Amino acid sequence: MVQAAVGIPGDGEGGGPGREASESARPMLVFRAGCHWVAVPPAAVREVAVKGYVTRLPAAPPHLAGVTLVRGRVVPVVALDALFDGGGPASEPVPTLPRLVILEDGAAELAVIADETAALVAIEAPSVEPGAAGRFLVAQITWRDRPLYVVDVPSLFRDALAAERPR
Amino acid sequence: MSLPPSRSKGGALPAADATPVLRFRAGGVACGVAAGAVAALSAPEADAAHLAALLGLEGADGVGERTVALALGAARLRVRVDGPLGLDSIPPARLLAAPAALPAAWIGVVAGFFRDGEEIGLLLDVERLAASGERRSP
Numbered sequence: 001m002v003q004a005a006v007g008i009p010g011d012g013e014g015g016g017p018g019r020e021a022s023e024s025a026r027p028m029l030v031f032r033a034g035c036h037w038v039a040v041p042p043a044a045v046r047e048v049a050v051k052g053y054v055t056r057l058p059a060a061p062p063h064l065a066g067v068t069l070v071r072g073r074v075v076p077v078v079a080l081d082a083l084f085d086g087g088g089p090a091s092e093p094v095p096t097l098p099r100l101v102i103l104e105d106g107a108a109e110l111a112v113i114a115d116e117t118a119a120l121v122a123i124e125a126p127s128v129e130p131g132a133a134g135r136f137l138v139a140q141i142t143w144r145d146r147p148l149y150v151v152d153v154p155s156l157f158r159d160a161l162a163a164e165r166p167r
Numbered sequence: 168m169s170l171p172p173s174r175s176k177g178g179a180l181p182a183a184d185a186t187p188v189l190r191f192r193a194g195g196v197a198c199g200v201a202a203g204a205v206a207a208l209s210a211p212e213a214d215a216a217h218l219a220a221l222l223g224l225e226g227a228d229g230v231g232e233r234t235v236a237l238a239l240g241a242a243r244l245r246v247r248v249d250g251p252l253g254l255d256s257i258p259p260a261r262l263l264a265a266p267a268a269l270p271a272a273w274i275g276v277v278a279g280f281f282r283d284g285e286e287i288g289l290l291l292d293v294e295r296l297a298a299s300g301e302r303r304s305p
Contacts, residue, residue, distance in 0.1 A: 052285055053285050053286040053287070055196055055197065055280075055286060055287040055288070055289065056194070056195075056196055056224055057273055057274065057275070057277065057289075058222035058223055058224060058275045058276060058277065058289075059223070059272060059273050059275030059276075060273045061273070064273065067266065067269075067280070068287065069263075069282065069285065069286070069287055072263075072282075073263075073264075073266075074263045074264065074280050074287060075266060076266050076268065076269055107267065108266070108267060108268035109266070109268075110266075157268065161268045161269065161270065162270070
């Protein structure tokens with residue numbers, strides 16, 4: 001996986017491997033999906049909403065939690081944790097109401113369940129090919145002593161909404 | 168039932184009139200079928216499969232359970248469903264388009280979606296549902 005420097009704009013903590021984020025660092029929205037902390041570019045985020053009712057679909061794969069209503073639109077809801085290879089350790093406790101991070105890719109949109117949202121974090125990640133770190137993940141960095149996965153949103157759409165999941 | 172999921176983005180499906188629907192729940196999910204396809208309603212019958220099991224939706228709670236006999240064309244199916252049951256007339260404004268990015272295979276027996284308060288209800292295609300029931304029968 002690719003390593004990168006991180007920092008939180010304005011708080012001076014850094015929180016990563018001890019390097020200051022440079023001016024070339026890009027802000028990313030960081031949130032926890034199950035037991036994984038992930039980062040997505042804010043430009044791909046249409047909105048963050050409190051998680052409402054999710055209606056399950058009879059023929060959907062395990063990572064598709066169902067569909068939900070967002071401003072009158074039916075939006076697929078993805079349990080991102082289920083898309084990670086090998087799953088992961090037991091999920092951390094949820095200190096706040098789960099949110100939905102509504103992502104967009106062109107006209108398409110999907111909602112990712114966020115058990116906890118952090119902040120906008122400045123991340124300096126080397127430019128890598130989408131999927132270089134495995135499917136929709138383009139980098140893994142250390143943030144607050146935890147692994148933080150940087151998501152390539154178009155690749156996530158392809159993977160999460162593909163009728164046949166790539167292996 | 169003639170409510171194919173629209174592939175247009177957002178908004179309601181085009182429909183001139185309200186759609187009469189029998190509403191119920193299965194596995195905790197709000198569902199409905201075209202009222203015209205309902206042949207009979209009766210007390211729960213043990214030999215009828217539960218719709219939640221047929222749909223692969225765990226969590227049938229059995230509250231207010233009834234058996235619904237469905238008939239549309241040559242399609243026939245008897246299934247148990249959870250209550251509350253009710254007849255509803257769903258206006259076009261409550262019909263919802265399927266997300267364009269959602270693979271059709273994942274929609275399965277769902278003919279369309281409707282707004283049910285804060286929830287999304289599933290409008291089930293009776294013919295596809297009957298075919299699914301036949302495949303699961305021994």
